[in-house]
Amino acid sequence: FENDGILFPQRNEYRHYDQLDGLWTFVREPKNSYGVGLENKWHLVDLEDFENATVMPVPSAYNDITQDINVRDHVGWVWYQYKFYASKQDTEYRTFLRFSSVNYYALIFFNGYLIGNHVGGHLPFQFEVSLNFNSLNKITIAVNNTLSHDTIPPGEFKYLHQTYPSGIQVYPPGFFELTPDFDFFNYAGILRSVYLLKLPKSYIKELKIAAYGNGNFSYRINVDTNNSGDLNADIVVTSLKSRQRVYEGKGLQADVNIPHVELWNPRGYGEPNLHELEVHLINNQTNQIIDIYREKFGFRTVQVTNDTILINEKTFYCKGFGMHEDFELHGRGYNPVVMTKDLNMVEWMGGNCYRTSHYPYSEERAYEADRRGIAVITEVPAVGMRYFTKPIQKLHAQMISEMILRDRNHPSVFAWSLSNEPASDSTTARNYYSDLITLTHSLDSTRPVTMVLDTYYSTDKVADMLDFICVNRYYGWYANTGYLETITKSYIGEIYEWKRKFQKPIIQSEYGADAIAGLSQDPSIDFSEQYQVDVLIQAHKAFDFLRANGSLAGEMVWNLADFMTAQSTSRAVGNHKGMLTRTRQPKMAAYVLKKRYETLENVV
Numbered sequence: 001f002e003n004d005g006i007l008f009p010q011r012n013e014y015r016h017y018d019q020l021d022g023l024w025t026f027v028r029e030p031k032n033s034y035g036v037g038l039e040n041k042w043h044l045v046d047l048e049d050f051e052n053a054t055v056m057p058v059p060s061a062y063n064d065i066t067q068d069i070n071v072r073d074h075v076g077w078v079w080y081q082y083k084f085y086a087s088k089q090d091t092e093y094r095t096f097l098r099f100s101s102v103n104y105y106a107l108i109f110f111n112g113y114l115i116g117n118h119v120g121g122h123l124p125f126q127f128e129v130s131l132n133f134n135s136l137n138k139i140t141i142a143v144n145n146t147l148s149h150d151t152i153p154p155g156e157f158k159y160l161h162q163t164y165p166s167g168i169q170v171y172p173p174g175f176f177e178l179t180p181d182f183d184f185f186n187y188a189g190i191l192r193s194v195y196l197l198k199l200p201k202s203y204i205k206e207l208k209i210a211a212y213g214n215g216n217f218s219y220r221i222n223v224d225t226n227n228s229g230d231l232n233a234d235i236v237v238t239s240l241k242s243r244q245r246v247y248e249g250k251g252l253q254a255d256v257n258i259p260h261v262e263l264w265n266p267r268g269y270g271e272p273n274l275h276e277l278e279v280h281l282i283n284n285q286t287n288q289i290i291d292i293y294r295e296k297f298g299f300r301t302v303q304v305t306n307d308t309i310l311i312n313e314k315t316f317y318c319k320g321f322g323m324h325e326d327f328e329l330h331g332r333g334y335n336p337v338v339m340t341k342d343l344n345m346v347e348w349m350g351g352n353c354y355r356t357s358h359y360p361y362s363e364e365r366a367y368e369a370d371r372r373g374i375a376v377i378t379e380v381p382a383v384g385m386r387y388f389t390k391p392i393q394k395l396h397a398q399m400i401s402e403m404i405l406r407d408r409n410h411p412s413v414f415a416w417s418l419s420n421e422p423a424s425d426s427t428t429a430r431n432y433y434s435d436l437i438t439l440t441h442s443l444d445s446t447r448p449v450t451m452v453l454d455t456y457y458s459t460d461k462v463a464d465m466l467d468f469i470c471v472n473r474y475y476g477w478y479a480n481t482g483y484l485e486t487i488t489k490s491y492i493g494e495i496y497e498w499k500r501k502f503q504k505p506i507i508q509s510e511y512g513a514d515a516i517a518g519l520s521q522d523p524s525i526d527f528s529e530q531y532q533v534d535v536l537i538q539a540h541k542a543f544d545f546l547r548a549n550g551s552l553a554g555e556m557v558w559n560l561a562d563f564m565t566a567q568s569t570s571r572a573v574g575n576h577k578g579m580l581t582r583t584r585q586p587k588m589a590a591y592v593l594k595k596r597y598e599t600l601e602n603v604v
């Protein structure tokens with residue numbers, strides 16, 4: 001299986017970039033019209049001349065930016081365009097357009113030509129382009145957010161017709177419903193930054209680092225050579241704590257031991273020490289430097305026993321959060337303000353861990369998790385999986401590969417999650433996931449593989465193949481609503497069986513209840529702030545019990561903050577299971593969780 005690795009954009013002595021974020025011209029195809037833009041070759045025209053052209057900020061989801069319900073609920077193609085003059089100073093470089101996330105399907109045109117396409121949001125891709133230095137350059141992107149049984153994540157697409165005997169037709173011609181098989185709004189568009197990368201003729205294309213707690217360290221550099229002769233690399237590793245060089249070497253790959261390294265630890269278990277690998281790509285004949293790339297990484301070891309997850313040979317208990325990249329106005333669009341606030345709130349509540357539910361989060365966030373010492377389970381965008389076909393498996397494999405190639409150098413990422421709540425109680429699912437688990441282990445042998453299940457221990461068909469098991473369950477919410485006294489025993493009873501049957505670490509990866517901020521009812525009633533608090537308290541009693549007898553390796557509340565979903569009678573302007581409101585103000589439950597996480601001993 002072949003995908004190219006992709007490096008995070010960097011500016012330095014040999015490589016540069018322009019961030020093309022800002023206001024792009026935007027045109028939405030009429031609702032229900034498929035491919036008008038493609039048919040009429042909109043990539044050849046100036047979209048700003050269209051009567052219905054407007055601008056759309058990049059990065060941002062387009063859905064919540066206008067007052068037009070048809071923009072919010074659009075299904076189908078939208079078009080973005082951006083024009084720029086290239087600088088004469090850049091003629092020496094090879095240039096690439098890099099897209100950090102476009103959701104869901106993107107066709108990329110440059111100066112009138114189709115240069116590539118990409119399937120799936122949340123993972124970066126790039127294409128080499130030749131700039132015009134004497135005239136305007138034009139990027140045109142057609143984005144389609146339609147979900148179906150052939151997409152990951154999947155959606156249910158249904159045309160509806162109903163005609164009464166009188167001839168009255170309920171639905172307008174071509175009416176369809178698209179229901180996502182998941183519980184978050186399908187925000188679409190250019191969700192993360194777009195870069196014009198300027199790289200040397202021969203450049204460092206891929207960098208793979210593996211660094212363990214015992215000082216074992218290996219790297220592998222892949223170069224796009226452009227025939228520039230015999231290349232080599234000078235390597236320096238610096239401790240960012242002591243600012244000392246701890247290793248110097250030569251070669252495009254090596255496997256060495258560096259004694260006495262300072263370890264990367266999760267918060268509460270020591271410092272999250274980082275090192276920097278500095279690569280100088282060298283032309284062997286001339287001895288000249290051709291390219292430089294610097295990557296931060298950490299020495300740490302992840303292991304799994306029957307009972308627990310060990311980071312640096314110490315039991316790591318996850319005090320965590322399910323989250324979303326979600327905010328008012330820009331939806332799932334990357335925003336450094338929201339990202340920083342979210343991570344600050346994780347720390348404020350004493351958390352040490354999160355899962356990138358239900359898709360890989362921004363690259364900026366992964367670097368921040370490294371720096372802050374927050375341990376992360378990174379999840380591929382495979383939520384709600386139920387169509388276990390060969391083509392879907394191929395797409396899923398591609399997404400796993402893109403995720404690992406993007407994130408494998410981050411010490412904070414301690415596990416890969418291959419799905420959230422798949423229909424994993426069938427033999428088809430077993431065969432499907434068996435291949436994907438093998439693939440993931442072959443792409444990265446240093447991290448455990450997990451999946452997030454909502455099946456039962458008695459019926460699940462994949463759990464035994466996982467390194468550790470994540471279980472989502474909502475006692476007191478979807479089950480036994482209102483019967484608080486049943487919650488503790490429900491969790492103890494169920495988790496205990498998972499543990500007994502599979503003899504693997506179990507993380508309670510979701511639990512919680514909706515609370516509309518400010519809705520006060522005592523005695524508590526579902527949707528009140530008190531009810532959310534009550535559910536948490538009962539669940540925590542169970543977790544303490546399970547933890548004390550070695551049956552629980554971690555807990556993650558659902559969710560850090562309220563977030564938008566599709567409309568449904570069980571959602572009042574989105575999902576309200578947040579500890580925080582959508583604008584990140586704490587609800588009552590946030591204080592309960594804060595107290596728990598702050599006082600919970602790291603080691604039992």
Ligand code: GCB
Pocket residue numbers: 182183184420421454472510558575577
């Ligand atoms: C789940 C899903 C999550 C939902 C949550 C809920 O099990 O994994 O995406 O948002 O339940 O609140 O229903």
